[in-house]
Amino acid sequence: MKSVLIFDSGVGGLSVFKEVAQLLPEQHVVYAFDNAAFPYGELADDVLIQRVCRMVSAICQQQDISLVIIACNTASTLVLPHLRDLLNVPVVGVVPAIKPAAAISKSKIIGLLATPATIRRPYTHQLVKEFAPDCEVEMVGSTELVQMGEGKLRGRKVDKKILSDVLAPFINKTDCIVLGCTHFPLLREEIEDILGEQCLVIDSGKAIANRVVTLLKEGDQMTSLSKAEHFVFSSAPVKEEEALNQELEKLGFATISRAPIF
Numbered sequence: 001m002k003s004v005l006i007f008d009s010g011v012g013g014l015s016v017f018k019e020v021a022q023l024l025p026e027q028h029v030v031y032a033f034d035n036a037a038f039p040y041g042e043l044a045d046d047v048l049i050q051r052v053c054r055m056v057s058a059i060c061q062q063q064d065i066s067l068v069i070i071a072c073n074t075a076s077t078l079v080l081p082h083l084r085d086l087l088n089v090p091v092v093g094v095v096p097a098i099k100p101a102a103a104i105s106k107s108k109i110i111g112l113l114a115t116p117a118t119i120r121r122p123y124t125h126q127l128v129k130e131f132a133p134d135c136e137v138e139m140v141g142s143t144e145l146v147q148m149g150e151g152k153l154r155g156r157k158v159d160k161k162i163l164s165d166v167l168a169p170f171i172n173k174t175d176c177i178v179l180g181c182t183h184f185p186l187l188r189e190e191i192e193d194i195l196g197e198q199c200l201v202i203d204s205g206k207a208i209a210n211r212v213v214t215l216l217k218e219g220d221q222m223t224s225l226s227k228a229e230h231f232v233f234s235s236a237p238v239k240e241e242e243a244l245n246q247e248l249e250k251l252g253f254a255t256i257s258r259a260p261i262f
């Protein structure tokens, strides 16, 4: 039975997995993360293009994959055209939800919280120009929050003080912020707590899941009446990851193995 491949630098893509699994509970999933090169938000563009293309195409050759989700804004805003040239399955990317945020915002002052690389990308600035021309967009790039999301899934406590400092430019200013990194929905509760209910927090997870359903239906690739099997592959050698493996088990995944191709 074919699987959907979900790819990220770390565990952030699990926020996308949760949305996909809600709509497609019978879908087999291969989750692959490039933890050997984490964090992607600090990587040079050419290195990122090369790594993502090499790994994703190798996994597609090795596993029976019906569709690829690049569950990483940092990679999607750069590598999608390169990947689509290489693969013969649909590739769905995750990019910051600027368009819905601009539509929802009443004050027309919105926020974008992403990695430093996503904030720098011409792709992101084009999105703002095209879909939020009437908005002031406050942009914050943070690798610290990416690390915080990784830590939370490994049972570490979220440091609210650090989080408040990162979110400070949005506080009492924006009425809607976009989580432009898939690690950040893992911190949604804490972020919402700090920003208060006057600020809406949105991400692209549900839109991606809907797009995946449409593409699988179009390609006649919907799996049904089977028990979903999920596997996880990391690029770095597997170390003691007890807390993370427990989280993964709750989501229906087998324990992490190292992808032989990495």
Ligand SMILES: N[C@H](CCC(=O)O)C(=O)O
Residues within 6 Å of the ligand: 008, 009, 010, 012, 013, 038, 039, 040, 041, 042, 071, 072, 073, 074, 075, 115, 118, 143, 146, 180, 181, 182, 183
């Ligand atoms: N989760 C990723 C990348 C985080 C990182 O590795 O810097 C994103 O959506 O941008």
